Amino acid sequence: MRSFEYTSARSVDEALAGIGPDAKFLAGGTNLVDLMKGDVEKPARLVDISALPLTDIAATPAGGVRIGAMVRNSDCASHPLIRERYPLLSQALLAGASPQLRNMASTGGNLMQRTRCYYFYDTAFDRCNKRVPGSGCAALEGYNRIHAILGASNQCVATHPSDMAVALAALDAMVEVLGRSGARRIPATQFHRLPGDTPHLDTNIEPDELIVAVELPPNGFAQRSHYLKVRDRASYAFALVSVAAALEMDGNTVRTARIAMGGVAHKPWRAMEAESALVGRRLDAAAIERAADASVSGARPLHDNAFKVALAKRSVARALEVAGGAA
């Protein structure tokens, strides 16, 4: 860890005024501080936003819910409004990290987690396009069991580690951000980026913008949704594959379907093609199979992660079965 300056912001305006090129916002610190200890992130200044009054969870007039950016993951998961209206989000949050980390981690900070890759996290590896743009990708030909099968580039094959963000992508959440030039709303599905030729950018937020809230639109998924996380141990491990599945049904027929996957791409991966394959059909084994196949269309596995293609497919099928009440 390098020496850095520390300031604590008492208001959103103060936080925005304090941010600059070499500065970073500090919320729960559960990822940023680790990265600083590993000398991966080297901010000259931290602006602590953990005291900002962004801690409310409230119903919106439209029938949705607005979650303040500083709401802790554990508080969000256990809030009655979230548990009643968005059990998928609650499940996803509780599948993430450990109780201690969830008590510290914030809603905004969870979205700002850096992607997962061994070669990014250890500066002893010379090559990482995320850390040192243009240096190459050590994971591409290295050990890549945990890496992406979808949407990767030859510049970066890292995966996004968040469970919460997978549920938010499925639920079509909007991320509210505030910058010195004003406020804007970014769809959760557009908040994170694919690596392309600029893998050093994980998100589409500007460095001087601050997440103030996440808004969930009203939907009819509460009765039929499921978050499935498959990992290397029973708890406290990142997903090898995770699936957020949500359904609205007319009798036995699917009216609306949402499928998002974690652990497979640089961002939460919405499987739109799989969703379309379900709409208007009976939720039977054949329809689930078609959707599962579609969810991994275009998958390009690496040397050590070919198993993820089958695992993702089967996980999508399982999550749909459970969400639909068939399992």
Add this chain to the structure above:
Amino acid sequence: MNGKGMIGDPLTRVDGPLKVMGRATYAAEFEVPGVAYGVMVRSTIPSGTIASIDSTVARRMPGVLLVMTHENAPRLPAKGRAAVKPPAGREMSLLQDAAVRYNGEPIAVVVAATLEQATDAAAHLDIRYRAADAVLDFDQAKKDPKPAKMLRGPAEKKWGDAQSALERADVKVDAVYTTPMEHHNPMEPHGTIAEWKGSELTLYDATQYVSGAKETVAKTLGIPPEKVRVVCPFVGGGFGCKGSAWSHVTLAAMAARKAGRPVKLVLERPQMYGPVGGRPQTEQHIVLGAMRDGRIVALRHEVLSHTSVFEDFTEPSTQPTRALYAWPNGDTVQKLAKMNVGTPTFQRAPGEATGTFAIESAIDELAYELGMDPLELRLRNHADVEPSSGKPWSSKKLRECYEDGARRFGWSRRSARPGSMRDGRWLVGWGVATATYPAHRMEAKAVAIMNADGTFTVRSGTQDLGTGTYTICSQIAAETLGVPVQKVRFELGDTRFPKAPVSGGSMTAASVGPAVRAACLALREKIDAGGKAPLQAEGSAKPPAEDEEKKTHAERSFGALFGEVRVDPELGILRVPRVVATYSVGRILNAKTAASQFQGGIVWGLGMALMEESILDRRTGRIVNANLAEYHVPVNADIGSIEVAWVDENDTGFNDIGARGIGEIGITGVAGMVANAVFHATGKRVRSLPITLDKLL
């Protein structure tokens, strides 16, 4: 308090309150006035030399007291190799030359007034290398196998005529089993505080061997051992990596002398992957030959394990197969594959844990070949004497273990065919394996003191790794002295106390226990003779023969393990909801700490079976998952019911307290049992640990 605190009672650990209140002072927590903070800097290439280390920037940074590299480090006698005596006296990295032999090797120490300053400065060193070729692929290294040397027994051991017996055999199993590189990951990292007062050095060191650290550091620095004191009252887990005094211990002493300040040097978690050992990768070729009736007539076991390019350490996986079953013909051999990695070391039942995975899997394969119940096959091949030596056992009650474990588990309700047991979506599998661990003891000394206030103090320079040494030694002393355990205070972890052996090889209780007893008996004699407080007596105990060849009996513990796994056949998810184990380990000194030892060992075994693996990047020699986020050890959610028991036994042929050690036997056999249960559940034979879900898809 429960029980009276006599030997065998389930006395709650006497150091428990200190630990839960945060008052147990671990090595790196001692408050030493004027202490400065050291940070170890490691190489980022696997082989070559350091071309230059530019510390111009670092040395000018705030608080920086010293940047110690190979250019300015004190020159040590014999280039720092005076104490080298593998496998315990390690080849270290003491900045005596510019060589780099593995990625992650210590190459500098930065000392500053605060840890933050030292860390920051360490990141500002500009290090240039001249890289050389490195061997980083096990498959490449094994093409040129090197002879091995084992700590106990020869690297090659044959009895009978395995070759011709194999030719006669009705049924054969011929398979290769592999286990990965692993690291110990105790909760407490390695850490040392070095403080010089004139020519006298005090080391507060997280160690499994205070007197070993003392001797190693004294010899390496070229100072008289009596000038060095090592203090370590508590250890936050060792698992083998703290059995040796590694580079950082001596480096802390060198830095403290050079900086003119006490120096605290605590390893960061990633620094625990390389410079302080780990379990070697193994490849084990097993051939079994059996007759139709289940009698195994021949065993062949060839083990290849990796070591570093600069020191030979052998993972003795053939050790258990030389003792486990009544095979009349055997052929066992160990070889080494040398690689540019940190030297591996003793980890959680070295040899026994890896060896039993292979042999217990092979026995299960043979049972299916024969169409015989795998428990029945083990009973038919029960070793009434040690097969490789023909020696009788000092005491062995393995048959009773099988019987007790099978009954408690409900083994008779198992249906034999793989995939035949289900619970809804889950495939259910039941597996069995034998556990085993050799009984070791070495010479130990203790002193017992009657204080003026009627209490007793007993001391030995041993260690408590969290295993219960404080507690069981208090119980042995109390019973021997005939006083309530509350009257006894046992002290350890200081080289000023009478010398005791390394707390490794599961031998602390079996070595120190008899010494405590001897000291207390001597004190009682003095008391009975009318002695008045303060009064003290010394005692020591040693085995009749430390050389294996001279022993009249084979000394080894055994156990029977039964377990249930559940496999989700579509997603490959594997759970182990239930383990039942019964052990034959001699006398149990404390029923509560013993149960904890067995259960903890089984948890290690589940980690080994399901998830533990250090991944070496084959291009750079760097371990890619060198942290607790990516190197998985079991969490509570991975652990189901673990029911342990033991048979009534008192092995007075081994020592006068009748107890063999129990620190490591728990891990043995577990991975084999899990693999066997997985086969029973799925019909898939996984011969390569860990059994991760991708191997079951």
